[in-house]
Amino acid sequence: MTTMIEEPCVEVGIVRAETINVEFHGVFADSLGREYSGSHAFSLADAGRFFMCVDAESCSFTLKDVVIGIGFHWQRNENQTFKGSLRLIEEGGKLCAVNVVSVETYLTSVISSEMCANASIELLKAHAVISRSWLYAIICRRNRAEGAMLKSYAGAVVEDSDVFKYDGAEIDAGIKRVIRWYDNEAHVEYDVCADDHCQRYQGITRQTNPNVKEAIRATRGQVLMFDGRICDTRFSKCCGGVTEEFQYCWENIRHPYLAAKADPYCNTDDKRVLSQILNDYDQETTDFYSWEVKYTVDELSELVSRRSGVDFGRITDLKPMSRGASGRITELLIVGDKASVRVGKELEIRKWLSESHLYSSAFDVEKKDDVFVLHGKGWGHGVGLCQIGAAVMADKGKSHMEILEFYFSGAEVKALWE
Numbered sequence: 471m472t473t474m475i476e477e478p479c480v481e482v483g484i485v486r487a488e489t490i491n492v493e494f495h496g497v498f499a500d501s502l503g504r505e506y507s508g509s510h511a512f513s514l515a516d517a518g519r520f521f522m523c524v525d526a527e528s529c530s531f532t533l534k535d536v537v538i539g540i541g542f543h544w545q546r547n548e549n550q551t552f553k554g555s556l557r558l559i560e561e562g563g564k565l566c567a568v569n570v571v572s573v574e575t576y577l578t579s580v581i582s583s584e585m586c587a588n589a590s591i592e593l594l595k596a597h598a599v600i601s602r603s604w605l606y607a608i609i610c611r612r613n614r615a616e617g618a619m620l621k622s623y624a625g626a627v628v629e630d631s632d633v634f635k636y637d638g639a640e641i642d643a644g645i646k647r648v649i650r651w652y653d654n655e656a657h658v659e660y661d662v663c664a665d666d667h668c669q670r671y672q673g674i675t676r677q678t679n680p681n682v683k684e685a686i687r688a689t690r691g692q693v694l695m696f697d698g699r700i701c702d703t704r705f706s707k708c709c710g711g712v713t714e715e716f717q718y719c720w721e722n723i724r725h726p727y728l729a730a731k732a733d734p735y736c737n738t739d740d741k742r743v744l745s746q747i748l749n750d751y752d753q754e755t756t757d758f759y760s761w762e763v764k765y766t767v768d769e770l771s772e773l774v775s776r777r778s779g780v781d782f783g784r785i786t787d788l789k790p791m792s793r794g795a796s797g798r799i800t801e802l803l804i805v806g807d808k809a810s811v812r813v814g815k816e817l818e819i820r821k822w823l824s825e826s827h828l829y830s831s832a833f834d835v836e837k838k839d840d841v842f843v844l845h846g847k848g849w850g851h852g853v854g855l856c857q858i859g860a861a862v863m864a865d866k867g868k869s870h871m872e873i874l875e876f877y878f879s880g881a882e883v884k885a886l887w888e
Contacts (some may be wrong), residue, residue: 496529552673559614583670589746594685595870600703710848718794730795760847782806
């Protein structure tokens, strides 16, 4: 018998700045009982303060100049409005605004922010389940990292996962090897951030369709499980025709439910379907399935040296040394006349080869005279659910359970709370 638990809250880091401007809609009270409404500016001296809505049903607050798409080509600032409570903390010498909110309220925003609120109901349901699974795995790992006893909820056990790996050891021929990956446990003072590093969470700003609330209601408390454990459910915008396996992007652990497989659905230019996944700023990216990037030798040499911090001199070659099951490059040899480095995993490769992030590491290298041409596919790491592929599946009449089974083979849906 499954033992139900109470719905937990999640702490989400929203914005970090020297000064944070907040507009309280309704009446909020701090820990001393002082009441606040309207516009207020807070500085680092206010770190440690907590603001709770006096009437939780009607209150909200707006944070000004929230940076979204940090480090990506669509980075910009916008004002965002949130339900729940506000906590101010110090992080990295700046003030950070943290939204404390129930998991289901958080997810209502996530599936509206990761996609469009007017997406099909079956797509929204599928994303609600995987976003909840991913989040709850993070919460459980955070409890463990803080020294709490690892709890078994509904028979689910969450394993530890490394945040960051670096191997600077010298290898054959004196070539340095830099292997890095970045995971979600990097945040210390809160559970998750609100940007693409974790899951997009933009408050109630984009919740405009009743389908969103219905998808959350219909899947309330539901997570994906495999072999008695909560699944580490991942997703990306477009897998480029083949999904990738977990161990090629993060820790060297193979999850059977994240097996590589051909995805015949995500190669589409149907604007009606794409508009369900791509928010306004995402629609500025049009060549996500098949793309091409060109650099002259001089451009590439300057870019990679600046992005990596390594003085390569003049780059003479880019050699894929290993690829994942999808064909994504997991280790790339960059050859220069001053230095050569083997770099991985996929995100680090993408960081070094772009001003923001290369669309993916699923590319082939062609050199024409003094020009390097990267012929690539996909947008993102490609592990787990392909959002555009799932949108096409839903448009073709597939249920959310069919979508989940396609991208997470063998996983089962179970409810943790009512």
